[in-house]
Each structure stands twice: as C-alpha cells, then as structure tokens.
Amino acid sequence: MATKEEWTSLFETVVGRKPSPQEFMKAKETGFDPTKIIEISGTKQDSNVQQPPKPSVGSVGVPSDKKDKEKIVLPIISLVLSGLFLLLTLLTPWKLIFTSLALLSVIIAMVLLIANWKKPKKRLTLIAFAVSILAFAVSLGVTAYTTFNSDWFKTVSKEPDRDKDTDQEDLDDDEEDSTDINDYIDKDYKFDWSESDFLSLNVYSVSSDKSGDKVKDILKTYGKASEARISDNNLYLTYKDNNNSKIVDLAFSRRDGIYTLAYAHAYGFTDNIKTDSNYKSTWKQSDFDDLKEASSSDLTAGSKWTDIQKKFGNPESAVESISNYGNGDGFEKTLDVTYSDYSASGDYLSYVSLDFKEEDGVYYLTHKYANGD
Known part of the structure; x- marks a missing residue:
C-alpha cells in the first residue's frame, strides 16, 4: 500500500485533478490502494492507459549501505594517511621520504574531491583535502628546516669555498x-x-x-x-x-x-668607525695641543679615540688595519683618522691626522699631526 501523499500524487496523475474529500475518505477505507483510484474517481479507464506501477516504498531516495560506506571510508583513509605521514616526518630521520608520501596523500584527496564535486554531500572529502594540504605543508617545512640546519648541509655548502682551483x-x-x-x-x-x-x-x-x-x-x-x-x-x-x-x-x-x-x-674588514664626508672643523690649536701621545713603554698614556670622537664627532675618513711584521709582537690593530675641512675659518684647524694603536679593545693615540705642524 502507498502513503496518503503518494496516493494523492498518483490520483492527480491518473485523473488529472485533486481528489475530493469524499474520494479521499473512500481511499482511506481501502488503505490508499492505488489500484482503486479509477473506481473511486468514477472515471472510465482508457484501454490505452496503463495502470501506474506500484511504487516501491523501500527504494525511494534510500541509498544502499554499501554506497554510503564507499563515500565515507575513502576520505577517512585519506585523513589517516595524511596524519600518519606527518607524524613519521616529525619522529623519524627519513623526513624526505614521508614528505613525498604526504604529497601523494594530497593527490589522492584531490582525486576524491574531483570525483565527489557534483555530489551534495562532500563535507568529509573537503576536510580530508584540507588536512592533506596542511600535513604536507608542515612536513615540507620540517624537512627543509632540518636539512638546511644540519651539519651535513653546512659542510657540503661551505667546504667547497675553501677548495680553490689551483x-x-x-x-x-x-x-x-x-x-x-x-x-x-x-x-x-x-x-x-x-x-x-x-x-x-x-x-x-x-x-x-x-x-x-x-x-x-x-x-x-x-x-x-x-x-x-x-x-x-x-x-x-x-x-x-x-x-x-x-x-x-x-x-x-x-x-x-x-x-x-x-x-x-x-x-677594510670592519666599518666600526663612522665617517662624515661633509665634516666641518671644530678643532682649535689648543685642542690639538692638549692631545697626549703614547710613549714607547706605556701605550695607555695616549689619548683615547672614544674621547676624541665624542668631542669632535666623526672624522672625514678612517682606516682600521691589522698587521703582523714578524717582530714577535704578533698582530697589531691600528686606526688612522683624518679631520679635514679646507673651508674652515682661521680660528679652526683645516687638517688633523691622528694615529692610534689598539690594546684590550681600546685605541690609544700614538701620533698626531695638524696642518703646518
């Protein structure tokens, strides 16, 4: 037997109109038997008109269990594989292998998404595709980081720089x-x-x-x-x-x-000393005379470069050097600075040259020279 909705729909199809209340009550008494529609409506059945097939209640809009399992199982498998490959990338040394497999999971999830694109229910497939992309991105990032920061990579990338063509x-x-x-x-x-x-x-x-x-x-x-x-x-x-x-x-x-x-x-190894190409002289002769040069026995007796720079600013030029003359003193660091301003007025020196030697990270004045001095 059909439901009242199905019987009503069949009645409209066969008779061409909706059933009257009396006809509906008669149908109810027959249990909404589709075969009684012609009898209840009082319409003569044309010999060429075939009886509508009796609907199968169990087959209307109800997918089989097998098809439902196929739609759910494949995305779940894709999700599990993506998570597994990401975990193995994080925990094992074979990161490149499992990153490649994570990429394969992305391809599988993409195929599933394309196959189910026109279907109304594809939420799980979309989730599987998004998770596979995320897992691959994280795996790729971890693999790249560990590779470029490994001792092996540093050795391979830097060692050739020391092997010159000779x-x-x-x-x-x-x-x-x-x-x-x-x-x-x-x-x-x-x-x-x-x-x-x-x-x-x-x-x-x-x-x-x-x-x-x-x-x-x-x-x-x-x-x-x-x-x-x-x-x-x-x-x-x-x-x-x-x-x-x-x-x-x-x-x-x-x-x-x-x-x-x-x-x-x-x-030229360092540029610790800042220079000023537009330097304007602030040196007076008295300032120059007050500078102390180091003695041969006491380098620290010389004026400090940091004090001079603080008072007179950045020089017009500066050169830091490192030398070893083979005299047993080892490597020596020196600093040569020049303050030059040839447009300076008569009250200021137009040229001051200062030489320093380093000891314990401090530059001490060893020689000074000014224009005409």
Missing part, C-alpha cells in the same frame, strides 16, 4: 716553489677573506720557534691572488675585492726553495 702540480709539497709569477695570479679572483681568517695566519718570527705558513698552504686555502710580484728572494701577494675596499697583503721569504710568510697586512 694546479696540483704547482702545489706539490715535495717540490720547490715556482718563481713564475703567473702561478700565483688569478685574474678572476673573488675576495674571500675574513678577519678571523687573517688572524689565524702564522707569520715567521726570529724570536719564536713558530715557522711561517707556506705559500702552498695559502694558495690551497684562499686561492691565487689578485696581484703578485717577485723581487729577489721575496714573493708579494695581494688579495682585494672589486672596490679595493678590502685588501690583504702578504709577503713571503724564500728559504731552501720554499716561500714562507714573513709579513701580513690587511684593512
């Missing part, structure tokens, strides 16, 4: 050093020195047992120089950047056919 025949430790200047020059040299590199050099000193670095070792570590020259038994190498703002000068002495480091000088 002819191995020229660097054979068992042979004498070449006297051909071309064996020490690289026309395409790119500056690759730092202050710590320079301070790690070993300079030959007659007052110590430490021998100087061999030129072969310098070439292996820092490459051939921008410029080179040979004079008598001495070899001079100059490393500089394109702007000549950073320079390393090395001098080698030849002993038993081997060039060893005898002198090292560099400048």
Whole structure:
C-alpha cells in the first residue's frame, strides 16, 4: 500500500485533478490502494492507459549501505594517511621520504574531491583535502628546516669555498716553489677573506720557534691572488675585492726553495668607525695641543679615540688595519683618522691626522699631526 501523499500524487496523475474529500475518505477505507483510484474517481479507464506501477516504498531516495560506506571510508583513509605521514616526518630521520608520501596523500584527496564535486554531500572529502594540504605543508617545512640546519648541509655548502682551483702540480709539497709569477695570479679572483681568517695566519718570527705558513698552504686555502710580484728572494701577494675596499697583503721569504710568510697586512674588514664626508672643523690649536701621545713603554698614556670622537664627532675618513711584521709582537690593530675641512675659518684647524694603536679593545693615540705642524 502507498502513503496518503503518494496516493494523492498518483490520483492527480491518473485523473488529472485533486481528489475530493469524499474520494479521499473512500481511499482511506481501502488503505490508499492505488489500484482503486479509477473506481473511486468514477472515471472510465482508457484501454490505452496503463495502470501506474506500484511504487516501491523501500527504494525511494534510500541509498544502499554499501554506497554510503564507499563515500565515507575513502576520505577517512585519506585523513589517516595524511596524519600518519606527518607524524613519521616529525619522529623519524627519513623526513624526505614521508614528505613525498604526504604529497601523494594530497593527490589522492584531490582525486576524491574531483570525483565527489557534483555530489551534495562532500563535507568529509573537503576536510580530508584540507588536512592533506596542511600535513604536507608542515612536513615540507620540517624537512627543509632540518636539512638546511644540519651539519651535513653546512659542510657540503661551505667546504667547497675553501677548495680553490689551483694546479696540483704547482702545489706539490715535495717540490720547490715556482718563481713564475703567473702561478700565483688569478685574474678572476673573488675576495674571500675574513678577519678571523687573517688572524689565524702564522707569520715567521726570529724570536719564536713558530715557522711561517707556506705559500702552498695559502694558495690551497684562499686561492691565487689578485696581484703578485717577485723581487729577489721575496714573493708579494695581494688579495682585494672589486672596490679595493678590502685588501690583504702578504709577503713571503724564500728559504731552501720554499716561500714562507714573513709579513701580513690587511684593512677594510670592519666599518666600526663612522665617517662624515661633509665634516666641518671644530678643532682649535689648543685642542690639538692638549692631545697626549703614547710613549714607547706605556701605550695607555695616549689619548683615547672614544674621547676624541665624542668631542669632535666623526672624522672625514678612517682606516682600521691589522698587521703582523714578524717582530714577535704578533698582530697589531691600528686606526688612522683624518679631520679635514679646507673651508674652515682661521680660528679652526683645516687638517688633523691622528694615529692610534689598539690594546684590550681600546685605541690609544700614538701620533698626531695638524696642518703646518
């Protein structure tokens, strides 16, 4: 039997009008039997008109359990895989493998979304797709971070910088050093020195047992120089950047056919001293006379650079240098500053040059000079 709604709909289809109250009551007495519609309406059934099929109540708009499971199970599987691959990426060393599998989960979720796009119910599929993208993004970020911060990556990325292109025949430790200047020059040299590199050099000193670095070792570590020259038994190498703002000068002495480091000088590693290209002089002769130069026995007796800079401001130019002359004193840091203002009035000095030497991080005045002095 049909429901009253189904019977009413069938009545309208067969008879062409809605049933009257009397007809509805008669139908109710028959239990809304669709086969009684013609009899109740009093309409003669045309021989060509077929009886409407009896509706199957159980088959109207009710999907099978099997189809429901297929729509739910696949997105759930995608969610589980995305979460599993993310967890394995975080907890295991095989991060790249599981990140790749997380990408595969994104592709699977995308296929499911496309397949269910026109279906009215696809909330779980959308969630699975969003979670797969999030899991892949996190996995990729973790993999990238651990890779670029690993000791292996640092070694691989930095080590080649120290292996310069040199002819191995020229660097054979068992042979004498070449006297051909071309064996020490690289026309395409790119500056690759730092202050710590320079301070790690070993300079030959007659007052110590430490021998100087061999030129072969310098070439292996820092490459051939921008410029080179040979004079008598001495070899001079100059490393500089394109702007000549950073320079390393090395001098080698030849002993038993081997060039060893005898002198090292560099400048331009730091820009700690600020300068003023539009400097206007505030120096008076009395200010200059009050400056104290350090003695040979007491460097700290000299005026401090910090006090001078505070009173007279930034100089017009400044150069910080590091040198090792091989005299046993090791590396020395110096600072040369110049205050120049040639438009200054007669009450002020137009040119003041000051030299400082560093001790325990402080620059002390070692020499002073003013125009006409």
